[in-house]
Amino acid sequence: MKPNSHIKIIIVDDHDLLREGISARLSDVGYIEIIAEGCNGQEAVTLCKQFKPDVLLMDISMPVMNGLEAAKQIMQLGINTRILFLSIYDDNEYIQEALRIGASGFVLKDVSKPEMLNAIKSVAEGATYLGPKVAASLQSSSGVHGETECTYGLTKREKQVLALIAEGHLNKEIAYRLNISIRTVESHRSAIRDKTGGGNAAALAKIARELRL
Amino acid sequence: MKPNSHIKIIIVDDHDLLREGISARLSDVGYIEIIAEGCNGQEAVTLCKQFKPDVLLMDISMPVMNGLEAAKQIMQLGINTRILFLSIYDDNEYIQEALRIGASGFVLKDVSKPEMLNAIKSVAEGATYLGPKVAASLQSSSGVHGETECTYGLTKREKQVLALIAEGHLNKEIAYRLNISIRTVESHRSAIRDKTGGGNAAALAKIARELRL
DNA sequence: ACAGAGTTCAGTAGTAATACGGATATACGC
DNA sequence: GCGTATATCCGTATTACTACTGAACTCTGT
Structure with a gap:
C-alpha cells in the first residue's frame, strides 16, 4: 500500500x-x-x-x-x-x-x-x-492491569512453584532449581492445592495457564 | 482526548x-x-x-x-x-x-x-x-491459519485421553468417562508419553495446550 | 517485643502414576 | 489370508505425589 x-x-x-x-x-x-x-x-x-x-x-x-x-x-x-x-x-x-x-x-x-x-x-x-x-x-x-487479582491468594513463592509445575517439572527438579528441599516443594504444592482447589499436576497446570504464569 | x-x-x-x-x-x-x-x-x-x-x-x-x-x-x-x-x-x-x-x-x-x-x-x-x-x-x-498438524502421530483415542488428562482428570475418572478399564487408560497414557516425549501429567497438559485439545 | 504471614524442613501413611513385561480382539489395506 | 495398527486388558515393581501433623526461622508491621 x-x-x-x-x-x-x-x-x-x-x-x-x-x-x-x-x-x-x-x-x-x-x-x-x-x-x-x-x-x-x-x-x-x-x-x-x-x-x-x-x-x-x-x-x-x-x-x-x-x-x-x-x-x-x-x-x-x-x-x-x-x-x-x-x-x-x-x-x-x-x-x-x-x-x-x-x-x-x-x-x-x-x-x-x-x-x-x-x-x-x-x-x-x-x-x-x-x-x-x-x-x-x-x-x-484478559487481566491486563498488573495482576488478575484472582490469584487465589497465592504467595510469590507459591506462584513460582506453580509456574514450574505447569512447565511439567518434577518436585525433585523444582527443588533443585529453587535450591530448596523436596519437602518444601511439597509443602508449597500442598498449599497451592488448598488455595486453588486443584487436584493433580495437570489440574494445577490448567490453573496456572488461567493465571498466566 | x-x-x-x-x-x-x-x-x-x-x-x-x-x-x-x-x-x-x-x-x-x-x-x-x-x-x-x-x-x-x-x-x-x-x-x-x-x-x-x-x-x-x-x-x-x-x-x-x-x-x-x-x-x-x-x-x-x-x-x-x-x-x-x-x-x-x-x-x-x-x-x-x-x-x-x-x-x-x-x-x-x-x-x-x-x-x-x-x-x-x-x-x-x-x-x-x-x-x-x-x-x-x-x-x-499464534497459529492463526487453521490447524497446527503437529500431533505427534497420536491416534483419536489417544488425543481423547490426552484432552482429559489436560483437564486434570485422574486415570480413574478417564476410565469411567470412556467406559474402559484403568489399565487401558494407562496404556494410552504410556503411548502418549512415548510419542510426545512428555513426562508427568503437567507436562502432558502443556503439550495438550500446544495442540489445542 | 510480639503477632502474623511466609518460607523452610521433617515423619508417616496412603494413593496415583510410571516402567517394565505381556496378552487378546478387531478392523483395514494389500 | 496376512501383516499392521489400534484398542482393549492384566501383573509386578518402582517412583512420584498426596494427606496429615508438627515445627523452626525470617520478615513485616504495630
Whole structure:
C-alpha cells in the first residue's frame, strides 16, 4: 500500500441505512474509493474475490453468513484485503475471534469520522487498529492491569512453584532449581492445592495457564 | 482526548541520535508537543508521574530499567498515559508481553513518518495500534491459519485421553468417562508419553495446550 | 517485643502414576 | 489370508505425589 494512494473499499452491512451513512461519510474523502457494497457475508466473499479491495469494512452479525465466517473464507483467498470489522457489540468473544481469524481492525458503530478514517488508513497500511472502546473491552477481560487479582491468594513463592509445575517439572527438579528441599516443594504444592482447589499436576497446570504464569 | 487538541508526548530512548531524530520528525507537527525526554525506564516512570503525558513513546531495551518494566509501573500510576512502544525487534515475546501489560501500541523503528503520526494519533484517542510488521509477526506465531498438524502421530483415542488428562482428570475418572478399564487408560497414557516425549501429567497438559485439545 | 504471614524442613501413611513385561480382539489395506 | 495398527486388558515393581501433623526461622508491621 503506497502512501497517499487510493484506498479501495468494500462496505458490507445488512442495514441499508447504515451502509448509506458510511458511504456518505467516506464519499467526500479524496483518497478513499468505495468500489462495491454488499449486505451479507456470502456477498462479502464474492465481492472480495471479484474486486480485491484494499479494505473490507464489514459488520459481524448478518443474515445468510456472518462476518466472522466470511472473514475466514476471505483470508484463504490469498488476496491482499485487510478486514476492518464494524460492530455494535464490544463483546470480547467477537473481538478475540476476529483477531484470531486475522482481521486487521475492529471499531464500534459509534465511531467518529476522524477515528474511522484513522482506522481505515491504519489497516490499509497493514497495521492493526482497535478502537478505544474495543481496546478497553479487550483489556478488561484478559487481566491486563498488573495482576488478575484472582490469584487465589497465592504467595510469590507459591506462584513460582506453580509456574514450574505447569512447565511439567518434577518436585525433585523444582527443588533443585529453587535450591530448596523436596519437602518444601511439597509443602508449597500442598498449599497451592488448598488455595486453588486443584487436584493433580495437570489440574494445577490448567490453573496456572488461567493465571498466566 | 478531544479531537484536534494537543497531544503531549514524552520520548524515552537510550540512543541520543534516535531521540533527536524523533524530536525533529515530530517538532513541526502542529498538534504534537514534546514535553520531555528520557533515556531509560526509570526516567520514564519519573517523567510520567511528573508530566502526565498523553502518549509515552518508548523503546524496550534500555539500561537501568527496560521499557516493559517501566510500562508496568506507569500503568499502576493511575494516570491517563498511553504507551506506544518503539522497538527494533518484532519479537513476539516482546509484543505480546507489551500488550499484556497494557501498552496501546507497538511500532518498529523503521516506521515512516505518516505511519508514526497515525500511530500516535490512534493511541492518543485510546485506540490500539500495531504497525504492519508487528501485526504480521504477531499473527504468524499464534497459529492463526487453521490447524497446527503437529500431533505427534497420536491416534483419536489417544488425543481423547490426552484432552482429559489436560483437564486434570485422574486415570480413574478417564476410565469411567470412556467406559474402559484403568489399565487401558494407562496404556494410552504410556503411548502418549512415548510419542510426545512428555513426562508427568503437567507436562502432558502443556503439550495438550500446544495442540489445542 | 510480639503477632502474623511466609518460607523452610521433617515423619508417616496412603494413593496415583510410571516402567517394565505381556496378552487378546478387531478392523483395514494389500 | 496376512501383516499392521489400534484398542482393549492384566501383573509386578518402582517412583512420584498426596494427606496429615508438627515445627523452626525470617520478615513485616504495630
